[in-house]
Amino acid sequence: MGADYDSRLSIQGHGELVVLVPGINGTGDLFYRQIPRLERSFRVATYSLRDDAGNIETLADDLAQIIEGAAPADRRAIVVGESFGGAVALTLALRHPERVRRLVILNSFPHFAPQFRLQLAVAGLRVLPWGAMPLVRHLTAFRLHSRHTHRAEVKEFIRLTAHASRDGYINRLRILRRYDVRDRLHEITAPTMFLAAELDHLVPSVVQATYMAARVPLSVLKVLEGHGHICLIAPDIDLCQLLKEWPDAAQPK
Numbered sequence: 186m187g188a189d190y191d192s193r194l195s196i197q198g199h200g201e202l203v204v205l206v207p208g209i210n211g212t213g214d215l216f217y218r219q220i221p222r223l224e225r226s227f228r229v230a231t232y233s234l235r236d237d238a239g240n241i242e243t244l245a246d247d248l249a250q251i252i253e254g255a256a257p258a259d260r261r262a263i264v265v266g267e268s269f270g271g272a273v274a275l276t277l278a279l280r281h282p283e284r285v286r287r288l289v290i291l292n293s294f295p296h297f298a299p300q301f302r303l304q305l306a307v308a309g310l311r312v313l314p315w316g317a318m319p320l321v322r323h324l325t326a327f328r329l330h331s332r333h334t335h336r337a338e339v340k341e342f343i344r345l346t347a348h349a350s351r352d353g354y355i356n357r358l359r360i361l362r363r364y365d366v367r368d369r370l371h372e373i374t375a376p377t378m379f380l381a382a383e384l385d386h387l388v389p390s391v392v393q394a395t396y397m398a399a400r401v402p403l404s405v406l407k408v409l410e411g412h413g414h415i416c417l418i419a420p421d422i423d424l425c426q427l428l429k430e431w432p433d434a435a436q437p438k
Contacts, residue, residue, distance in 0.1 A: 193233040198224030202262040206270030210349040222425040230255045236353035245276040265289040285375040294393040296365040328386040331412040331419035338418040370400035377404040382412040
């Protein structure tokens with residue numbers, strides 16, 4: 186990472202390192218419900234993505250350096266990537282496999298399709314008054330969140346995502362235009378757990394996770410029934426429990 190890059194790195198708890206990779210908002214703030222549970226059993230690192238990265242490889246390299254600094258003894262971590270963060274985590278596993286102890290990919294994809302949706306999103310974000318984004322998130326909540334997420338948590342989601350920058354959103358959407366690891370999934374050597382929300386209306390998570398799990402040698406797939414794309418603030422999703430229940434070693438397909 187460059188000296189001028191402030192990752193807003195935060196480390197809490199003790200034990201095996203877990204690094205939480207943010208989604209498209211880039212701040213890491215939306216892990217707030219999961220951190221208190223995880224830190225009881227793990228050393229948990231959260232950070233922000235840089236807004237000006239030229240490509241996803243840069244973000245993966247940033248993540249590798251965070252792991253090296255947060256786990257100086259063995260420089261490895263359990264890496265959890267959500268949505269866009271899953272793309273960063275998958276890229277890390279291909280570029281720096283020695284840094285990944287285990288990999289968790291939530292509601293993500295090896296390639297974003299159809300691409301015209303990215304182009305429309307970029308165009309929309311350019312013209313939309315940024316101050317109107319909280320209203321947009323409120324109006325689209327029924328399509329983004331799990332059906333039993335509390336209203337208070339949806340309000341907190343809207344409040345926290347207001348901190349993300351327009352430039353960061355647009356840049357990450359542009360990065361996804363060039364992201365495609367479909368032909369390299371078989372190269373991932375880390376044990377991997379794919380988590381997919383059943384009612385995800387933003388990404389076809391179950392389809393994408395099934396595709397990836399069929400190609401990553403040491404992988405398991407778990408469908409999160411009744412959940413939408415933004416599911417980590419739902420009351421019944423516990424990453425710590427999912428990690429503890431994960432078999433120590435998957436068997437090669």
